[in-house]
Amino acid sequence: MNTPLRQYQPTATMIKILKYSFYxxxxxxxxxxxxxxxxxLGFVLLFLNNELSKAVITLMNVIIxxxxxxxxxxxxxxxxxxxxxxxxLLAQPIKRSSIFLGQYFGVAGSLTVSLVLxxxxxxxxxxLFQSKAIWDFSxxxxxxxxxxxxxxxxxxxxxxxxxxxxxxxxxxxxxxxxLAVIYDGLFLMSLIVFEEYPLDNLSLLATMFNPIDLxxxxxxxxxxxxxxxxxxxxxxxxxxxxxxxxxxxxxxxxLWTVIPVWRLSYVAKRKDF
Amino acid sequence: MIHVxxxxxxxxxxxxxxxxxxNIDQGGIFAILGPNGxxxxxxxxxVLGMVIPNKGAITVMDSPVRNKWKYxxxxxxxxxxxxxxxxxxxxxxxxxxxxxxxKPSDEQKLIGxxxxxxFLDKKLSNxxxxxxxxxxxxxxxxxxxxxxxxxxxxxxxxPLSMIRLKELISEEKAKGKTILITSHIMQFVExxxxxxxxxxxxxxxxxxxxxxxxxxxxxxxxxxAIAAISTHSNHD
Numbered sequence: 001m002n003t004p005l006r007q008y009q010p011t012a013t014m015i016k017i018l019k020y021s022f023y024x025x026x027x028x029x030x031x032x033x034x035x036x037x038x039x040x041l042g043f044v045l046l047f048l049n050n051e052l053s054k055a056v057i058t059l060m061n062v063i064i065x066x067x068x069x070x071x072x073x074x075x076x077x078x079x080x081x082x083x084x085x086x087x088x089l090l091a092q093p094i095k096r097s098s099i100f101l102g103q104y105f106g107v108a109g110s111l112t113v114s115l116v117l118x119x120x121x122x123x124x125x126x127x128l129f130q131s132k133a134i135w136d137f138s139x140x141x142x143x144x145x146x147x148x149x150x151x152x153x154x155x156x157x158x159x160x161x162x163x164x165x166x167x168x169x170x171x172x173x174x175x176x177x178x179l180a181v182i183y184d185g186l187f188l189m190s191l192i193v194f195e196e197y198p199l200d201n202l203s204l205l206a207t208m209f210n211p212i213d214l215x216x217x218x219x220x221x222x223x224x225x226x227x228x229x230x231x232x233x234x235x236x237x238x239x240x241x242x243x244x245x246x247x248x249x250x251x252x253x254x255l256w257t258v259i260p261v262w263r264l265s266y267v268a269k270r271k272d273f
Numbered sequence: 274m275i276h277v278x279x280x281x282x283x284x285x286x287x288x289x290x291x292x293x294x295x296n297i298d299q300g301g302i303f304a305i306l307g308p309n310g311x312x313x314x315x316x317x318x319x320v321l322g323m324v325i326p327n328k329g330a331i332t333v334m335d336s337p338v339r340n341k342w343k344y345x346x347x348x349x350x351x352x353x354x355x356x357x358x359x360x361x362x363x364x365x366x367x368x369x370x371x372x373x374x375x376k377p378s379d380e381q382k383l384i385g386x387x388x389x390x391x392f393l394d395k396k397l398s399n400x401x402x403x404x405x406x407x408x409x410x411x412x413x414x415x416x417x418x419x420x421x422x423x424x425x426x427x428x429x430x431x432p433l434s435m436i437r438l439k440e441l442i443s444e445e446k447a448k449g450k451t452i453l454i455t456s457h458i459m460q461f462v463e464x465x466x467x468x469x470x471x472x473x474x475x476x477x478x479x480x481x482x483x484x485x486x487x488x489x490x491x492x493x494x495x496x497x498a499i500a501a502i503s504t505h506s507n508h509d
Contacts, residue, residue: 013373020358020369027360084356088412090323091350092373095342269340272284272324 014098014105017089021106025078031114034070038118046126052133053223056140059119060219063144064212065180068151071111072176075155078107080165090273097265100156104264108152112145119144139222143215146253150211151176153260160267183210204239208249211256218249274299274420274451275320280329282315282475289315290326291475299419302442302452304462307472308503313455314353316472317422321350333420346374351413353424356405359398363389363408366397370412378415386437387411403429414441421445421452427461439465463495471502478502 025031041062045055082103089099119141128134155172162168187206191199207213221240239245277295282288289312297303305313318324320331322338322345331338334347357366367380384390387407392400400408406429413421423442427435442465445452456462462469469486471479479486479502483495492498 016369016372020361024358024360082358084352084354085358087323087352088357089373091321091345091348091352092370093342093344093346094373270325273318 010095010098013094014102017094017099017102018105018109021078021082021103022110025074025107025110026113030074031110034111035114035118038115039121042119042122046122052123052126052128052131053136055123056133056136057223060140060216060223063115063140063147064216064219067115067144067147068180068212069176071108071148071151072155072172074111075104075107075152076159076169076172078103079156079159080168087273096268100160100264100268101261104152104156104261107156108149111148111152115144115148116141136219136223140219143218143253146257147211147215149257150253150260153257153264156264157260157267160264160271179210179212184213187213204236207236208252211253214249214252214256218246221245274334276332277316277320278330280316280319280331281327282312282319282324283327289475290319290329293329293472293476295470295477295480297451297453297470299451300446300449301467302446302454302465303468303470304466305453305455305470305472306462306499307478311472312475313472314424317350317424317453317455321345321348321422346376347418347420349413349416349418349421351409351421351423351426353428357397357408359396361397362394363397363400364393366408367412367415371415374416376416378417380411380415383411383415383441386441387434401429403431403434406430407434410438410441414445419450421450423452423454425456426454427456427458435461459496459499471499473503 041059042055045058046052049055049058086099086103090096123137128137154175158172158175159168162171187203190206191203194202207217217236217240221237240249275295275297277293280290280293280295282290289310293312293316295316305316307313315324319326320333320338322340322342325339333344336344338344361369371378371380384393387410389404389407389411392404392408397405397408410426413423426438426442430438439461442452442454454462454466463483466483468482469479470477471486479489481489483498486498486502487493487495490498490501492501
């Protein structure tokens with residue numbers, strides 16, 4: 001296997017970097033804390049609720065806020081902490097995009113593994129595979145994985161564009177705060193201000209442009225509690241409840257992942273280190 | 274070996290390299306010197322492709338550098354700050370760099386030379402600055418490449434390791450390698466280097482042997498000669 005050709009394969013090198021970043025993170029204390037947190041959360045929720053579907057709803061509320069926050073903070077921290085290591089790699093015969101994409105997928109991958117295993121183990125033990133809730137639960141984990149990918153990518157972008165750690169950290173947390181909290185506030189306010197106009201399509205669009213809202217809507221409608229959401233809920237159900245809606249939503253989450261990852265590779269190619 | 278043509282680099286409004294021209298022939302040790310902020314590290318980093326110049330062209334062994342990465346297979350680089358992923362063990366880091374470079378390496382000899390055996394199973398975050406620098410040196414010298422670039426190699430080294438490093442450098446030189454060194458320790462520079470490249474205000478101010486430098490400045494002491502060349506330029 002040790003043919004000289006191997007050194008000239010950027011993808012193979014990227015996977016190597018991914019592997020090492022992944023191992024590095026999987027061995028750090030914080031990955032275990034994150035994993036144990038989900039493990040504990042899973043067991044506690046199942047024990048308290050005694051019902052899978054209710055546990056899934058509570059979990060959704062936690063995941064939708066916490067996963068983006070952890071992705072953002074881990075992403076920024078890892079990027080800044082591995083600065084010298086990145087410089088070491090930059091001097092090696094490796095393509096730049098391989099380095100940054102490898103590190104990114106290493107971080108996002110290890111966070112996703114913590115999430116999936118941490119929640120998967122208690123739910124599997126509880127008897128998830130015999131339950132109808134398996135699809136809801138799977139959707140929850142898929143959106144959780146997407147949110148990790150999206151927010152880690154956003155964090156990497158912010159860190160790459162800001163030499164100053166404090167600034168970068170601040171912007172990253174602000175980005176999370178905006179998408180998790182402020183966006184909804186602005187959205188609600190605009191609904192109140194423009195209540196005389198038909199806002200169905202606007203609300204649909206506004207939901208599409210925020211990955212957190214999109215994930216939340218997707219799960220809520222899958223759980224079939226749209227009746228709680230009134231008229232707008234019905235409109236949403238009409239769209240998101242169908243296969244087309246699900247498809248479009250997944251595409252949007254995918255775009256939310258691909259665009260920041262593409263920018264990461266684009267900016268990295270032109271940056272001075 | 275290295276050919277640099279009218280190299281310009283600005284960081285914001287700060288002009289670091291202003292039309293630098295440099296030719297480095299194969300074989301021998303070149304010390305890149307200059308006052309703080311004269312562009313030594315920037316020059317090295319443009320050669321390595323880590324800093325992208327605004328204007329100008331660089332070729333390393335006849336291949337242009339811009340947007341390329343394969344040519345780095347022929348360069349061993351020792352970065353200034355030795356900081357590695359803290360959760361990896363020393364031997365894992367060495368294995369990783371070997372895995373990435375896919376080149377024959379003789380790390381065992383170097384590990385013995387710097388007495389790193391007791392640290393191989395330790396995590397990098399638990400090592401002292403000097404020990405990290407030794408690991409850094411092992412990573413740099415374990416491959417057989419025609420061009421070696423050392424940025425402040427003496428950082429944090431104890432006297433014994435310093436002697437080992439000098440031996441290592443002269444061994445590599447004997448093999449016909451080209452070695453670029455930056456250092457602030459003039460005694461070290463005088464001992465190891467054949468040629469001096471003196472950078473000032475983003476250009477090459479002096480290039481030649483130590484003897485030529487001494488004649489030019491009329492100083493018999495190397496450290497004073499370097500000081501003279503810097504103050505002389507201040508009076509211009």
